[in-house]
Amino acid sequence: MFSFQNEVFFSNILHDILQQDNALVSRAVSMKMENFTETSEINDLFDLFTYNKGASMARMLSSFLNEKIFISALKSYLETFSYSNAEQDDLWRHFQMAIDDQSKILLPATVKSIMDSWTHQSGFPVITLDVSTGIMKQEPFYLGKVENQTLLTRNDTWIIPILWIKNGITQSLVWLDKSSKVFPEMQVSDSDSDWVILNLNMTGYYRVNYDRLGWKKLNQQLEKDPKAIPVIHRLQLVDDVFSLSKNKYIEIETALDLTKYLAEEDEIIVWHAVLVNLVTKDLISDVNHDIYTLLKKYLLKRLTSIWNIYSTIIRENVAALQDDYLALISLEKLFETACWLGLEDCLQLSRELFRNWMNHPENEIPYPIKTVILCYGIALGNDKEWDFLLSIYNNKTKEEERIQLAYAMSCSKDPWILNRYMEYAVTTSLFSFNETNIIEVVAASEVGRYIAKDFLINNWQAVIERYGTKLLVSLVYVIGRTIITDLQITELQQFCSHMLEEHQRLTVHAQLQTIKKDNLKSKERNARIAAWLRKNT
Template sequence: MGPPSSSGFYVSRAVAVLLAGLAAALLLALAVLAALYGQCARDPSSEMQHRGGPGAAPVQPRKQKEQPPTPKPGPARKPAVAATPSDWRPPGPWDQLRLPPWLVPLHYELELWPRLQPDQLSAPALRFTGRVNITVRCIVSTARLLLHSLLLDCDSAEVRGRVPVNDVWFALDMEYMVLELGEALQPGSRYKLQLSFSGPVYQDTWEGLFLNLYTDQGERRALLASHLEPTFARYVFPCFDEPALKATFSITIIHHSSYVALSNMPRLGQSEKEDVNGSKWTVTTFYTTPLMPTYLVAFAICDCDHVNRTERGQEISIWARKDAIANGYADFALNITGPIFSFLEDLFNISYPLPKTDIIALPTFDKRAMENWGLLMFDESLLLLQPEDQLTEKKTVISSIVSHEIGHQWFGNMVTMAWWNDLWLNEGFASYFEFEIINHFNPKFPRVSILSPTGSYDQGKILLPATVKSIMDSWTHQSGFPVITLNVSTGVMKQEPFYLGKVKNQTLLTHNDTWIVPILWIKNGTTQSLVWLDNSSKVFPEMQVSDSEHDWVILNLNMTGYYRVNYDKLGWKKLNQQLEKDPKAIPVIHRLQLIDDAFSLSKNNYIEIETALDLTKYLAEEDEIIVWHAVLLNLVTRDLISNVNNYDIYPLLKYLLKRLMSIWNTYSTIIRENVATLQDDYLALMSLEELFRTACWLGLEDCLQLSKELFRNWVTHPENEIPYPIRNVILCYGIALGNEKEWDFLLSIYNNKTKEEERMQLAYAMGCSKDPWILNRYMEYAIATSPFTFNETNIIQVVAESEVGRYIAKDFLVNNWQAVSERYGAQSLVTLIDIIGRTISTDSQIMEMQQFCSNVLEEHQRLSIHAKLQTIKQENLEKKKRNARITAWLRENT
């Protein structure tokens, strides 16, 4: 059995900051939720104005078979009947993206029969057959029916009620099936469309009905599942495939008796039937669903096991490979799922309407996770917790994604957007409540306070400066986000769009580029009243500061707003003085915010780099690793590492090491003595790698010695795993400080690993060698028989990104151009040249690369690469100027 599961909830810093950035806008959006829900109802009269009227008489086209253009990957299929140039039809509703509002679906009776059998897993073209009866209500009289269908063969089509179907054809561009009727349907009447069809099961894509092949308990097995969002229901059955067209579904699945069938609702009953060969199949029927859109319909046919629990009468089951269930890998997900449902029921005061929830872990699922109502689907790497995951952020990932998908059971499933242009709001609400859930269940996590009923101000007293619609429009009808600049001398606050690489002193604000921004702020450590910036600039006298050293202001309380914050010189000076005098007076979230905002603003020419660097003077007193993480990501960038020489790096080494030692000693001691204490410290787990990488790069002897110890201990005793948070750094420096023996050992380990993540870690570590001949030998694998399972051109990229290898990789590519070209083709080479071009820094090197490209590339390729190299040349010039100013500042302050 696996380790005992914890019921704790966790979130990573990256997730926290991102979600907090959305919080303000999302809270305001709650006010318009009811309106959005109301929009799901259709208005036939208004829709008719832009979709065209129904045809009065049936058209009798000549049937002609045609393969659909650019089909999705899958088995070969019999082409459907389609409209073609020789079978021309006049413009009509089949040319429109949206369905005409002639019919409203009410209920689907859907039967699917995939021919999946456990002894025929290698079948090259697995298919399914199906039948669907769709009850519809006619809104506008029509003799022509349109519904969605793609890559399906229609075997029969009828309309109950003695309405003849004269013809069935397919309008492929907009993915419609068109039924031409012998007489018009009448408004207000109900009809039942009866369709029989067949289609392919996909093996190389995760759309429609797809197949997973995997190994469980030493045997090869298969699992069939569905993914219908956003418009893949039409790949599985003819339907009205738009999110506003909700209906109820009664689903039947016919399957081999050794498999279990799952769908949105609980199983109603089972029976048997025989096929034409006399083989017996199991028929599983399910209870009827509530009203829901087609994209949430779901089914799975699997040979899985499960664990389950009951939460407030709702049965919750986690399904996965039998090995995974037996080893307890699903226990953590099971333990957190029930409490999440209960929390959201209490929060919304709305009970979850389904009697059960199945969650299935798919061996491979590139969609990551999907919130199908009553049958949630996850890639197993995002749901199952294994013993080796204890010192990773895996609990964070599982908690976050499970919370997100369960949040969708209310926002998305119960309340659904009318059209896909509101998908951002669907995802935004789920993300918002994902964050609320994790804060609720893990109070030990340093909470980033967000706008909520328990916030630091009385929401009942807030007066909005404009209508909710105006506020929301200012954020949803334009791209990007603002920079808010406060002049603490005058109290003037202004906003402008945030641009990457703004030209110095350029004014970029136009009359349309304004946001209505809620400003939460603190003064001298005390929370102040909410204010709104609803113009390009506004005066707030209460934000002025005096000459006192203790007088300072910080905007964007707890980073709840989605904007960058800038201050005038006095504002930054006051904050810097406070950090140097008493950094703990500024909460940790704001110390991180100041560092991140300042370096981002300096990089994009809003403030001088020296202003950002001044904020780092206090770092000897900083004991929060998450703040150090922000400092190192912004200051010790890969550009700096690859461009500074030994003379220039000395001031940085001296400056950082003097301030780094305290935090280094804390965490290096933990790594040496009791790394298990970090198991639930997710801020440390996500920040340690950057701390160790920088310390070793700076040449800190203790870091290099610790890397040697951990690497050699692992080589000698492989059961002594390198702590996961610093595994990449230790592997890299183990190779950098070693020789051929260590490199060959890593290669042998690579060949025996099966997990792709571990193989990639080893492959990148092998590029850290400082021996040119080893790196050249490594790159030989790119043009010879290779033991590497990933794209061998990545080997050259790995070497090019290393400190020593960037020059060797360029020479290797030049000297072996013909062999590389023959093996990988021109496009891969263009990519490689682009990668290597970004590792060179001098004008002469760029000229050499341009000359080389002129000799070996086609003209259109040369033009593309030359343009990129010119961009790199300009970027290198800017980087050199910036690095020179950093070096000069360091010399003055070291």
């Protein structure tokens, strides 16, 4: 159960904040009240950094104390300050009192000093361990390390608790309380079974990097016996390695090497982490058919086992999923990827579930995969399925359900159906809820992008009348999401210039330049992924 709690905490709390937090733009958890003058500024503090990062700080504190001391100190604090105000230092003081009352746990500094190093500065550290020498160093984590090289002179350090395992055995807690330190006990031998993982149960609020040998040892262990590495750490390795490669700390090839063992991976939460990081929007949008073919061959070879487990459950005992929280939050990406890769059983199951729902509307499509099934039911069908979905849409009153159906109707592969859809949007009141831009919804699909552009050329006044020029600007971004040259930007600007006001044209030009820059980076990354796949498929 404890391991399950770690994975749930990662999925619900830790993952999102680690994606957004970094040393440049994020704020510290603890802020001085005199810095705020407006009520709205104070209200803005009740955000991901307060709740998710704050929860992660508390969990880390509990990990290097122990649950008994943590609860005892927290209870003392709550009893002392019930019905009164308190400050952050009051909390640390009660933890310090609990520490002083025992002799088993020794800290390298006061609780206040340790926790202030985490709560009074923005971002978090990335720790790098050289397993050949045992040298460990810390540095602030940046989004795009190389791009921000001039900013890497920040001397911030954290007092970091390092809980770790070696060859599957939990080791004693150590502390990294300076920029670098040597831990001889963390060196590994030439033995294939010698490996180290830092950040036990992901209780520390940091990412972990290793030298080439460290990653190689972990790859060897995964390919030899992945179950020797606990699920939470297989999840951690995937999440850390892809984040580090995306932000230029390591090569993308290092991350891809870590996926070779996946045929033996039967934990859907780990698969979810792989697919979310590998099968990204920019990769799906890449017009290079070569990478799709290579990825299809590579992933389907490894995906069969996990697919068979959950497709069987969907067909035979879908109610069993209600007790599998990690499956509920992971299934959509698995089904979406399997169908996108053209796995015939996924496409067939989508047809089965959609048609069964058409014939017996009381038999709802399983909620975790409903968005995928609706989309592929429409993509694999014709106007009969589309008209059925429209009738369902007209009878729904909940906004969330109507939005889900509106997006599903854009999955059609038939140009005439998509054209009719957009005509309905601008000439009828069918899709007036929440001002969702149906033209933009259609343009977001690969088939619909070109159809939406042509529709806009012929109906731009009706579109502006229906949605306004503000939504027109966002539509231009969607249509131009794959641009990689200045010529493409010029053509798109010429296409929309008569539809926009002067200040909007300037905004669009700047944003399209940003899109181009990002796409060129993605194209370079995807080219390296394709080259790696050619060697390993």
